[in-house]
Amino acid sequence: MLHSLISNSNLKISEVEFRFDELQNKFKNLNIQYAFGSEDMTRVIKKIKYDSIANTFVGFPTPLAHRIPIKEYYKTDSFDILKLWFSSIEKSSLLNVHMIQPLQSSSQNVIPSPFLLAAYGTNTTTTADDILQRWWYIFNQFSQRKIRIIGFSTDADAKYLRAMRLISGFFDSSPNLQLHQHPLAFKIQTTSQWP
Numbered sequence: 001m002l003h004s005l006i007s008n009s010n011l012k013i014s015e016v017e018f019r020f021d022e023l024q025n026k027f028k029n030l031n032i033q034y035a036f037g038s039e040d041m042t043r044v045i046k047k048i049k050y051d052s053i054a055n056t057f058v059g060f061p062t063p064l065a066h067r068i069p070i071k072e073y074y075k076t077d078s079f080d081i082l083k084l085w086f087s088s089i090e091k092s093s094l095l096n097v098h099m100i101q102p103l104q105s106s107s108q109n110v111i112p113s114p115f116l117l118a119a120y121g122t123n124t125t126t127t128a129d130d131i132l133q134r135w136w137y138i139f140n141q142f143s144q145r146k147i148r149i150i151g152f153s154t155d156a157d158a159k160y161l162r163a164m165r166l167i168s169g170f171f172d173s174s175p176n177l178q179l180h181q182h183p184l185a186f187k188i189q190t191t192s193q194w195p
Contacts, residue, residue: 092121
């Protein structure tokens with residue numbers, strides 16, 4: 001279904017391509033600056049396909065660099081390297097999808113449609129720390145473009161729930177990532193006296 005949606009929209013998207021600039025243009029046209037992010041994994045049929053536009057092979061689990069997926073990692077002109085990949089690397093069993101939901105401003109009558117930020121093959125080795133670092137990366141990329149991600153949502157997968165606990169500081173914290181100290185962290189202003 002996702003493939004047919006992309007094919008029918010004349011959208012050119014490559015695996016692991018985070019489309020921050022396209023989304024920035026959409027937000028500028030809609031006069032929007034706030035959004036909500038979501039990430040989810042779904043099972044896929046294990047198969048390898050050749051992407052002739054990017055000259056890459058799609059369907060292997062995308063490796064991470066600093067917990068961010070590496071774009072065009074499986075690119076080669078060597079048949080021997082391709083044979084090595086097929087014999088030594090398991091095919092992706094999951095598709096990881098990042099969506100962005102623009103938030104309607106008070107002057108708009110129509111709710112903006114969600115936006116596919118990125119999609120890529122993965123496997124079950126993803127950790128809550130990987131997820132948290134990706135969310136941090138996405139948040140910072142949008143902040144540089146003057147777009148505010150106000151939160152992330154996902155399903156009830158244990159890895160995502162742990163990432164949400166870490167980011168909120170609820171029953172857990174991450175010693176490597178002190179999000180509450182970031183200048184853009186939400187702050188709750190309380191009064192010194194309650195009525």
